[in-house]
Amino acid sequence: MFVDQVKIDVKAGNGGNGMVAFRREKYVPNGGPAGGDGGHGADIIFKVDSGMNTLMDFRYHRKFKAPAGGNGANKSMTGRSAENLIVPVPEGTTVINELTGEVVGDLTEPDQELVVARGGRGGRGNIHFASAKNPAPEIAENGEPGEEVSLKLELKVLADVGLVGFPSAGKSTLLSVITSAKPKIAGYHFTTLVPNLGMVRLNDGRDFAVADLPGLVEGASEGVGLGIQFLRHVERTRVILHLVDMSGEEGRNPFEDYLAINKELEAYDESILDRPQIIVATKMDLPESNDNLAEFKQQIAEDDRGKDFEVLPISSVTHDGLQELVQKTADLLEQTTIIPTKPLEETAEYEYHKTSDDLNISFDDEIDSWVIKGAEIERLFKMTDTMHEQSMLRFARQMRGMGIDKALRDAGAKDGDTVTILDFSFTYVD
Ligand SMILES: Nc1nc2c(ncn2[C@@H]2O[C@H](COP(=O)(O)OP(=O)(O)OP(=O)(O)O)[C@@H](O)[C@H]2O)c(=O)[nH]1
Numbered sequence: 001m002f003v004d005q006v007k008i009d010v011k012a013g014n015g016g017n018g019m020v021a022f023r024r025e026k027y028v029p030n031g032g033p034a035g036g037d038g039g040h041g042a043d044i045i046f047k048v049d050s051g052m053n054t055l056m057d058f059r060y061h062r063k064f065k066a067p068a069g070g071n072g073a074n075k076s077m078t079g080r081s082a083e084n085l086i087v088p089v090p091e092g093t094t095v096i097n098e099l100t101g102e103v104v105g106d107l108t109e110p111d112q113e114l115v116v117a118r119g120g121r122g123g124r125g126n127i128h129f130a131s132a133k134n135p136a137p138e139i140a141e142n143g144e145p146g147e148e149v150s151l152k153l154e155l156k157v158l159a160d161v162g163l164v165g166f167p168s169a170g171k172s173t174l175l176s177v178i179t180s181a182k183p184k185i186a187g188y189h190f191t192t193l194v195p196n197l198g199m200v201r202l203n204d205g206r207d208f209a210v211a212d213l214p215g216l217v218e219g220a221s222e223g224v225g226l227g228i229q230f231l232r233h234v235e236r237t238r239v240i241l242h243l244v245d246m247s248g249e250e251g252r253n254p255f256e257d258y259l260a261i262n263k264e265l266e267a268y269d270e271s272i273l274d275r276p277q278i279i280v281a282t283k284m285d286l287p288e289s290n291d292n293l294a295e296f297k298q299q300i301a302e303d304d305r306g307k308d309f310e311v312l313p314i315s316s317v318t319h320d321g322l323q324e325l326v327q328k329t330a331d332l333l334e335q336t337t338i339i340p341t342k343p344l345e346e347t348a349e350y351e352y353h354k355t356s357d358d359l360n361i362s363f364d365d366e367i368d369s370w371v372i373k374g375a376e377i378e379r380l381f382k383m384t385d386t387m388h389e390q391s392m393l394r395f396a397r398q399m400r401g402m403g404i405d406k407a408l409r410d411a412g413a414k415d416g417d418t419v420t421i422l423d424f425s426f427t428y429v430d
């Protein structure tokens, strides 16, 4: 389960100011007070929109400001009340006050509404301040300011489609060109350390959520490389896009890569290979790719499982084949009813080491979803040649950033202990 999370600021509309005015009537030298009240400032209201599946839209729009009420006018006219600002959110959104951590509300029903910031009351005009002593008051109230609050929105998202493949096969690049996600992309292995999520929207209105997963290597199902915790995400996706680099760079052989990855998926859970899979032949813009693809297609035609899978060539650079890929993926999703039924509990293993100074970065205490079972089990991140030290270091940092270290310390983990962490979920924090 991914927790899509975003922080936003909302500011409801200020109330309009009350007016100081007096009646001006013919032949009446000093009329009584006639300043009207200010109008009500707009509320900010979240409303469930069943067409939304993620909080992606909020990544590009983080500040919401509602209009102020109109000021009061003369002739006792009340200012116009501002129209409330309705902000659509996906079903299942939890709204949390960023400052206090208090849950403001859960939006779980279609069309459900939640006022997240109240507009200010309009100020009273001078007609309200007239008294026997002061029949012509020169005072009026200003409108109340609208509520202003920082909110954290959280949404649990299941990915429909998982991108799997060898490191550097082009998974993150593909995600970046078919969705608005901006994952890190680089020419070294294990660039992606935790899954990235993106939404694909088709012109025909269909959409699906794609998880870009860290690269898999031989032994992944036993914890090599970034370990098996990411395979758990594959387990929950309905369709697998298996990316195979056709460029032959670094002396790689596409068919061998393909077999190695499937072997890991199978070793992890046999039933995963029964799941619909599209083989995505990547980097078709590179010179050797065409020849390699021809050979790959011959090899796969003779492979027991592979022969049933479609091979779609793409280039994320020229965008060739992308349209067809997303269409076919959406079609396949429509035909696929498998809903992964593994228990929700996830586990991950993490070898605890006392934080060395050079890696000591601040802990993110906000994340409290780690449950420590206790020190047990053998070691977990086996280093491989493909995972160079820098990647390991970055991964360690990332884990720290998630607050695991602190949680482990609090649970009494000792240097060198390996622990199992339950309730493993990825939280996106900007
Ligand atoms: N020429 C070409 N290069 C590509 C294409 N797609 C990806 N690349 C390059 O391949 C390298 C690896 O791309 P990524 O998208 O980071 O690969 P990844 O599969 O996410 O890798 P990991 O996160 O390490 O598992 C980068 O240098 C990309 O620019 C493509 O279609 N054509």
Ligand SMILES: [Mg+2]
Binding pocket: 171, 172, 173, 184, 185, 191, 192, 212, 213, 214, 215
């Ligand atoms: Mg990547």
